[in-house]
Amino acid sequence: MYRTKFFDHVILLSGVFLMVGPLLVALMTSSHEAADIHRNGLSILPGGHFIETYETVLTKEGGFTGKITGLRMMMNSLILGLGFAAGKVLLSMLAAYALVYFRFRFATITFWMIFTTLLLPLEVRILPSYEVMNTLHLTNTYTGLIVPLLASATGTFYFRQFFKSIPDELLEAARIDGAGPFKFFIDVIVPLSKTMMAAIFIIMFVYGWNQYLWPTLMTTEEGFFTLVRGIKQILLVWVGSNIPDYNQAFALAILAMLPPVMIVMIFQRWFIKGLTESDK
Amino acid sequence: MAQINITNVSKIYAGGVEAVKSVSLDIADGEFIVLVGPSGCGKSTLLRMVAGLEAISKGTVEIGDRVINDIEPAERDIAMVFQNYALYPHMTVYNNLAYGLKNRGTPKAEIDARVAEAARMLEIEPYLTRKPRALSGGQRQRVAMGRAIVRKPAAFLFDEPLSNLDAKLRVTMRGEIKQLQKRLGTTSLYVTHDQLEAMTLADRLVVLNGGQIEQIGRPLDVYHTPASTFVASFIGSPAMNLLRATREGSRLHFGSQVLESDRLSALPTELTIGIRAEDLRVARAGEQSLTMKVDYIEELGAQRLVHGMLDGKKLTAALSPEIELSDTIALTIAPSRLHFFDVTTGKRLAQIVDGAVGKREDTGALEMAGG
Ligand SMILES: Nc1ncnc2c1ncn2[C@@H]1O[C@H](COP(=O)(O)OP(=O)(O)OP(=O)(O)O)[C@@H](O)[C@H]1O
Ligand SMILES: [Mg+2]
Numbered sequence: 001m002y003r004t005k006f007f008d009h010v011i012l013l014s015g016v017f018l019m020v021g022p023l024l025v026a027l028m029t030s031s032h033e034a035a036d037i038h039r040n041g042l043s044i045l046p047g048g049h050f051i052e053t054y055e056t057v058l059t060k061e062g063g064f065t066g067k068i069t070g071l072r073m074m075m076n077s078l079i080l081g082l083g084f085a086a087g088k089v090l091l092s093m094l095a096a097y098a099l100v101y102f103r104f105r106f107a108t109i110t111f112w113m114i115f116t117t118l119l120l121p122l123e124v125r126i127l128p129s130y131e132v133m134n135t136l137h138l139t140n141t142y143t144g145l146i147v148p149l150l151a152s153a154t155g156t157f158y159f160r161q162f163f164k165s166i167p168d169e170l171l172e173a174a175r176i177d178g179a180g181p182f183k184f185f186i187d188v189i190v191p192l193s194k195t196m197m198a199a200i201f202i203i204m205f206v207y208g209w210n211q212y213l214w215p216t217l218m219t220t221e222e223g224f225f226t227l228v229r230g231i232k233q234i235l236l237v238w239v240g241s242n243i244p245d246y247n248q249a250f251a252l253a254i255l256a257m258l259p260p261v262m263i264v265m266i267f268q269r270w271f272i273k274g275l276t277e278s279d280k
Numbered sequence: 281m282a283q284i285n286i287t288n289v290s291k292i293y294a295g296g297v298e299a300v301k302s303v304s305l306d307i308a309d310g311e312f313i314v315l316v317g318p319s320g321c322g323k324s325t326l327l328r329m330v331a332g333l334e335a336i337s338k339g340t341v342e343i344g345d346r347v348i349n350d351i352e353p354a355e356r357d358i359a360m361v362f363q364n365y366a367l368y369p370h371m372t373v374y375n376n377l378a379y380g381l382k383n384r385g386t387p388k389a390e391i392d393a394r395v396a397e398a399a400r401m402l403e404i405e406p407y408l409t410r411k412p413r414a415l416s417g418g419q420r421q422r423v424a425m426g427r428a429i430v431r432k433p434a435a436f437l438f439d440e441p442l443s444n445l446d447a448k449l450r451v452t453m454r455g456e457i458k459q460l461q462k463r464l465g466t467t468s469l470y471v472t473h474d475q476l477e478a479m480t481l482a483d484r485l486v487v488l489n490g491g492q493i494e495q496i497g498r499p500l501d502v503y504h505t506p507a508s509t510f511v512a513s514f515i516g517s518p519a520m521n522l523l524r525a526t527r528e529g530s531r532l533h534f535g536s537q538v539l540e541s542d543r544l545s546a547l548p549t550e551l552t553i554g555i556r557a558e559d560l561r562v563a564r565a566g567e568q569s570l571t572m573k574v575d576y577i578e579e580l581g582a583q584r585l586v587h588g589m590l591d592g593k594k595l596t597a598a599l600s601p602e603i604e605l606s607d608t609i610a611l612t613i614a615p616s617r618l619h620f621f622d623v624t625t626g627k628r629l630a631q632i633v634d635g636a637v638g639k640r641e642d643t644g645a646l647e648m649a650g651g
Contacts (some may be wrong), residue, residue, distance in 0.1 A: 145574035169366035170331050173427075178354035187379070191370040 010249040023257070030054075030250035037246040049247065057251045068222040070230065070252060077209055077226040079261065084208025086200045092155030092200070093193065097185055099156070100163040101171065111160065118153040122214065130217050140221045149214065155200050162196050163189070198270040204258040228258040282344035282434040283309045284330065284467060289339035291325050291491075291497070292639045299325040301491040302339065310465040312458070315487035316478035318514065323471040324439055326488070330469060331360050331437050335552030343434055354383070358392070359428035363440040365420045371422050373399075373614040374408040375431035377430050391430075401460065416447045423515040435465070436461070438470040442477065454480055475515050479503065487511050499560040505619075512554045512619060518585055520619070521555040535591030537570050541615040547629060559586065560611045569610035572597065577605070 005021030025042050032047030058070040063145075098104075099111050112239065128150045130139075166189075174184045190197075212228050225233065231252045264271065284307040300322040306315050311332045315323045330341055330504045332353035340347050347354045359380075367376050377395045381605055384392075401406045402422040409505055411644040412420055421441060428436055441457070443452045458481055461468050472478050479499045487494040487502065487510075495507035506512035513519040522537040525532045526548050534553075563569035578585040586609070587594070597611055620629040 167364060167366065168363045169364055170368065172331075172353075173360070173362065173366040173368070174379075175353045176331065176358070176360050177427075178383035179379075183383065188370075189367060228422065 023254075026250045027254055030247050030254055032247055034243050034245045034247050037250075039079065053251050054255075057124040057248050057255065059219070065228045068225055068230070069145060070227070070255065071243075072223070073225050073227045073252075074255065074259075076224055079142055079207035080145055080211065080215065080226055081205045081259070083117035083142065083212075084149055084218045085094045087150040088152040088155050088204045088208075089197050089200050091150050093159050093189075093197070095156045096159030096163055097189065098127070099160055101181070101184075111156075114153050114156055116153075117151075120158065122149065126214065126217065132220060133227050138218050142224075142225055145215060145218050145224065149208070152204070155204065158200060159193070159196065162193060166192060194272045195270050198267055201265055202271050205263055209256075209260050227252060231256065283307055283311075284435060284469065285340075285342040286326075286330070287342075289326070290337050291322070291329060291334065292337040299491050300329070303488075303491075303493055304339075304487060305468055305493070305496065307469065310467055310472065310485040312481060312526050313486060314470045314478040314482035314484075315488055316472055316475060316514070317494075319473055322489045322491040323473070323488055325491075326359060326472050327437050327469060329438055330435075331358055332356050333360075339596050357434040358437055359431045359433040359435075360437040361375050361424050361428050361441040365412070365424040365444075367420060367423055367427070369412055372409050372411055372517045373398045373404060373426075376412065376423055377426050380427065380431050388466065394432070395426075398429040401429065402426050417445055418453065421445060421453060425460070425506055429460075434467065436466050436468040438468065438472075440472055441470075441474070443474070450477070454469060455523075456471060457481065459647045460541045476517065477485050477517065477607070485515070487514060489514075505628065506554070507628050509552055509554065509621045516556065518557045518598070521557065522621070523555065523590065523593055523595070523597050524554045524623070525550060525551050532571065535593070537591050537612075538568075539570065539615075540568060543615065547620055550623045551629070552621040552623055552626070554621060555595070555613060556617065556619075557596045557598040558583075559617040560595075560599070561613070562599065562603055563610040563612035565609075569612045569613050571608055571610055574605060592613075595596060603611070 025044055029037055029042050030053055031050035032043060033049055036047065037043075058074075061069050095114070098240050099107055133139055133144045135149060136144075170188060170225050170239075171184065174188055179187060210228060211226070214230075215224070215226050215229055233251055284305075286303060286305040287592050288297065288304055290302050292298050303311070311548055317323055321466050325334060326412065329336045330343075332348065332351065336349050340349055342348065345358060351565070368379065371379065372578045373477060374395060378391045381391045381394065394498075395408070396405075399408055402425055404419065404422050404426060407415055407419060407423070411520055412423065415423065421444075424441065436521060440458075445453060446551060457470075459609060470481060474483075482499050484496060485499050485502050486496050489510050495502055495511045497505075497507075503514055504616060506515060506520070506599065507584060513522060523534055526532050527544055527547055528531075530540055530544050532541070532553065533549070553635050570590055572586070572588040573592050574586055574588040579601065582601075583598045583605075586597045586605065588597075588609075589595065597609075600603075621627065622629055
């Protein structure tokens with residue numbers, strides 16, 4: 001076995017420092033008072049206002065209308081993240097299932113067309129998408145927030161590759177066993193894809209959670225604001241002698257990071273399994 | 281249980297490849313038919329057409345009295361065992377066996393009973409709650425068999441079910457498949473490229489070559505009277521020696537060497553002669569003989585395979601290990617044991633049966649055996 005040496009530890013530790021350091025600073029700073037932070041800048045030592053700050057952030061009704069709380073934003077983010085991830089997994093699985101298991105004309109062309117959209121970021125089509133949602137009066141709804149983002153070339157691609165690695169004989173055995181396309185999907189494909197689904201779900205959840213531009217465009221009512229937007233909102237109050245609530249901004253940033261981090265940590269094993277090995 | 285009638289069935293793949301060419305085959309109820317042939321000869325394609333996994337381009341397949349050309353695989357009343365077992369990896373052995381029955385809406389109690397019965401027959405009872413991943417190759421093979429059995433189908437279809445197993449296990453499983461099939465009396469169609477497996481399992485062998493049937497017959501009949509040089513070289517191990525010869529009157533010339541028999545007159549002057557390795561024996565003094573230069577020897581224990589050259593052409597003889605060998609040996613063969621094939625078509629011509637050369641007292645007549 002390889003024995004870790006001193007130098008290895010140095011590299012690992014500096015890695016840890018680089019990655020975790022800023023987070024720690026954010027966490028510590030968030031426990032000071034805003035004025036404190038304004039005067040003394042960032043700090044790496046805890047201040048005394050930890051619970052206070054987080055309580056304010058989570059429950060204080062703020063914003064223009066004075067109705068939006070951190071909790072509400074968190075819920076919005078969750079709805080966006082979960083809806084986004086679940087929708088993407090479902091949609092890309094179905095698309096990949098059609099591409100791999102059904103012989104229809106232009107299947108390959110279709111796939112490559114889907115695949116090339118991988119190269120285009122969301123921002124390229126953000127205005128037309130907004131236009132469509134606006135015409136359908138879906139701005140300021142969860143539907144409008146989630147649905148236009150669901151088509152996923154990445155997910156379709158991963159699932160397609162995975163389905164292709166499932167031996168054909170399994171389909172043939174299922175056909176002889178009397179399973180139609182729907183049964184085969186539910187009874188065989190879905191259980192076999194579990195780890196894959198988990199992996200895609202996690203990636204997509206984090207991706208959805210971190211969306212900024214699209215929610216900004218789609219939602220003008222504060223009731224729909226997400227955490228990521230909320231942070232921005234706090235810093236916007238810089239007018240006159242008002243000091244922005246730095247501590248709250250940091251607290252929100254920490255809160256915004258927690259769910260994705262937790263999801264990744266909890267599902268880490270599945271995640272790695274899904275991306276590296278196929279369960280056959 | 282049912283007979284299967286395959287009539288003029290062809291398969292033309294997209295791109296114009298004709299993988300199976302107008303094959304006709306009638307399988308009796310309860311018969312064990314083995315399709316054998318080299319890789320790419322269309323065995324799997326034919327089997328898969330019967331299974332319904334591949335569309336039938338031309339011709340008809342009947343199972344029982346039903347034409348099943350346009351019937352879904354599940355409705356054909358067949359069960360298939362695949363080379364890679366194709367067990368559902370996420371289901372327990374029990375569920376693997378039960379899945380097909382569940383899809384058919386079989387009552388739970390009956391599923392239980394049937395699975396239990398199949399598991400007992402195949403001795404896989406201890407594994408019913410395991411997943412296929414936790415089984416050895418042989419055990420997986422049994423489960424795959426079990427999945428076929430529980431359905432109580434009219435016919436079993438096997439596509440090289442044993443080729444992923446090690447040699448020893450293959451022999452055991454071969455025996456078990458044969459036994460099981462006899463016990464259940466289910467009509468079976470079995471694909472293999474292993475001629476030994478084919479010989480040992482089959483009630484009747486079907487030798488395929490290039491998508492066409494080369495010969496149909498009981499294993500021993502195919503072995504003793506191969507219909508063509510192709511069958512001759514494919515069935516039997518070591519492969520039958522095939523040598524070019526010319527006939528002058530009652531003499532066969534193998535290059536410079538000669539074999540004489542008084543029953544050769546009906547044969548053409550140019551021939552391909554087939555000689556089974558075990559039909560050759562060492563000539564006694566004064567007997568007419570062919571001289572072989574020995575190249576190398578394979579010891580098989582009970583037998584010794586002597587490989588060498590007969591007038592520049594390869595020849596293999598299976599001799600008793602007790603015989604002393606030198607660089608050259610004089611071999612002889614009873615003319616009745618010679619096989620004659622047409623030089624151009626490779627089809628079997630005739631077989632003479634007499635005792636003139638090798639002093640074996642066989643009787644019989646000159647027989648024409650068409651392709
Ligand atoms: N989907 C396909 N499209 C075109 N040609 C095919 C297709 N499947 C098989 N073939 C061709 O048909 C011929 C017969 O194939 P088949 O799989 O039946 O061979 P086989 O006898 O089972 O061989 P093996 O012993 O290697 O399994 C081969 O020449 C193969 O290349
Ligand atoms: Mg095959």
